[in-house]
Amino acid sequence: MCPALAPLLFDRALDTVPSVGNPEVLELSPSALRELLSSAGAVQAELSSIPIDERLQVIEHIARKWKQKLDNGDLEELKRDMSASTGYSPALMETELSFVPAVLGAANIRRNLDASVQGGADALYKFVEVDETEMFRHVPVGPVLIISSGNSIVPTLIPTVVSLVTGNLTILKPSIANYRGVCEVFKLLAEVPDSRAARAVRSALVVSYFGHDSPSLKLALEELPLGMVNFWGAEPARTIVANMVGKNRHHPRFFVNGPFTGMAIIEEGVEPLQAADDLALDVVLYDQQLCSSPTTGVFIGSYDRAKEFLRAAGERLDEAGNEFPLPPDQDRLFVLQGARRYIQTDGGMVLSSKNPENPWTLVLSKGRSSLAGLAAQFPAFNLFARKRFLEIVVVPDAESAVQLLRSLPDHPAFKGIDGVQSVGLAVTEGSRDPMVNMLIGAGVHRILPLGDMFMRGAVEPYDGVTMSSLFTRIVYWRKANVALEGQL
């Protein structure tokens, strides 16, 4: 059984200490981290020498076990706990848990690796000829420390699994909110039938919480020989962690995922009900807490048509949101009501739900955002606190839409984001390609159909880079020099 608040160590025995300020939570001690990292060379050498498909089968086995538990109803308690700790509706947690088998499916991971690893996934355990006489072998860059995002399971599983299957000794630090769920997934590693691959994967993974002021975490970031730190989150933690990593004489790679957000672009002329349906789904799933969730939108066209669209979207939000009811939160609703009233007295048109379990809000603004003064008036009602809340700004053309997108990081109500990661398009056939061309240079990472923003494709890069490239480096081997004649 995985203790909810103690590290998941599998076959290892490592020293733990109470977390600073939270004595009920155990974390790895500084000496345990030193001991763990001293084994990194052997652990990674062993795991990297195992054919990739065998590694993937270990992960696939977790997926199958998880599916069984889900089908048997064994995860009901976890669903309730996760709902309480993350604030998501129980129905959304159910959806989230059902995504896990797909994320851990061997075929999906294989497709990702084949698309992202130069030379294909096989290059993760042997040299593969990429050009005549030129060979690539991708080796782990680890040990890897992943400081993962706090609001659901899937975004934590993805980097961890990629780091593991690419051969890294992986230390995963989940948040307190998703700790139990993440632990429940990975503890299934212990149930994988014994094999060299299973043992190697188990020996390469440790899951431990670390408090913000943890001496262990400080030691790991500033001193220990890490090869990679992957941070998922926003300020101020990002800069604090970056500064600590900067002190590390081993110069681990440092890659930050997020903070980003999503934008919906709707054009007059598309089927409004379909677009409204799609928008509602993207807003409700994960309550806009993902970097891919639309937290703002533009409507290219007339104000009157936009009003019609807004009403349709409101109706769809009523339906979609009621499927994922949130526990009514008086404090949150009080601030929300104030914000709605502020916006409508500042020129915005506000449509909103009367159902406290589905408190959606749509704001329609002409030409400019009506949320400019919101941050000063309701500082607590920031992007991360807003749920099922979307402003749609009506603009005359695509250029204006892209201009709004570019300016979003400077918008006071969107303070804390680096930019727009995902754009969900509901535009006419004729406008689609020109729009995509404009978006290429606008700093976005993903362009998707509206209604599909939350879904990650198997081969998708993350925030502009392939995930496998974060966790590996390429050993280049030229067998002979004849092939290079005339190239330089």
Add this chain to the structure above:
Amino acid sequence: MDRTSTPNSYIASERSLPGQESDHTSAKELMENGSRSKLLEDPFVKKVWDLIMGESLFKKSSAELASLRESLRRESLQFFTRHSPYYVDLFERLDIDPAKATMHDIAKLAIPSDMLRGEGQKRFLIQDVEEGGETFSSSGTTGKDPVRVYRSPVDLAIMLKANTDLFEHVYGDVLKEGEGVALFMAAPELRYKLSFVAFVDLTLDKKGIELLYGMDLEDKSQAGTPWQKLTTNKENLLKFLKSKKEPKLFFTAPAGVHILGQKFETMGVGKKIAYKLASGAPPIKLGKGGIIVTGGGSKGFADLPEYPQLVSNAQKHFVSKDADGKQIDTPFMDVLGMTETLTALIDRYGVTDKVPHPLAEAFLLDPLTFEPIEEEGKEGILGIFNPFTTSWLEVFYPGDIMTYHSSKGFYGKEFVYKRRLSVKEGWDLQRACGGTLEEMMTKQ
């Protein structure tokens, strides 16, 4: 006057601090200034003025008053569309037809008082708002700009008459011209800052009742920033205690009466005798019709006992007489006012729970849906709509949780204060006038 010039003019009209006698506006002048307002040419303002200044509204039945409020509600919204395109646009966006406006529409229009910080009121002022009024502020002690609300001359005159009428009704008697003496545990400098202080000062001035301020601001050189420590003005306190006038009216934040009571309780025998010889107290004899009026109930900022306990404690040290001269427990009234409301809600402890002015709409909003609550006894967020305020559409919620129950009184219902919303609940405005005075009295 165009809209953009309005804010400057209203800021410029904020009065300089008292002490400069030429700047002091008497209640009489204030009433005269209001009566000369050009806005009275508007039929709605004229109607409101006549209602407030005319025969007692408290003689009307609660049904008659409710009907009157309904017509005023609609006429008020129509008035604002005539005087500001802002409201035309706002009502359109909110799908409100002023001619058919319901209480649900009023609930939709209510704004959190927090939105009136700094220049927040600016957008709500009518285009032809009149200069020469006064601007009141909240404490601003939360590190943010204080709530600032401008009152035009006609609003000030209505404020004075309406509050006086409500006060006398709850008091149960009229304040007779020139009779009695009042002590206000506040400093005179606050007259132009805190609406509770202004209301008391002007009401007593209008009645020709002597008002003594029982507190001093510790540092008068910073009189422009009133949120300093208050210290007792012993001279005025003694004058009040020794006065033979009746009735004696004691106005204070709850902390004031509590601190005074504590002082008596902790006095040694010798000091008590000496004090009694000098002042006749304790107990403090308030005489016929004597009463203690607290401001805003206890918000708990000064570690005070609950209000009923505070009253009970104080009644050991204060004594009053009824009209027949029989000694009675000193009556208590509590005024729930705030910077952003022209008129207060007032109660008389043990007799009447809080009631608003007959023409004011006090309503409760469901904390989850913000729909008006119809159910008696259910806690809701207090909303206030004052249709007789003409400078801006005065409909807001000040962050107080209350309940209501039916009553045979003029309003048909009475309100019971429960608590102020907390910071955690998203409510930064933690100090109404009474609370601010409490904080200043208890500052170390």
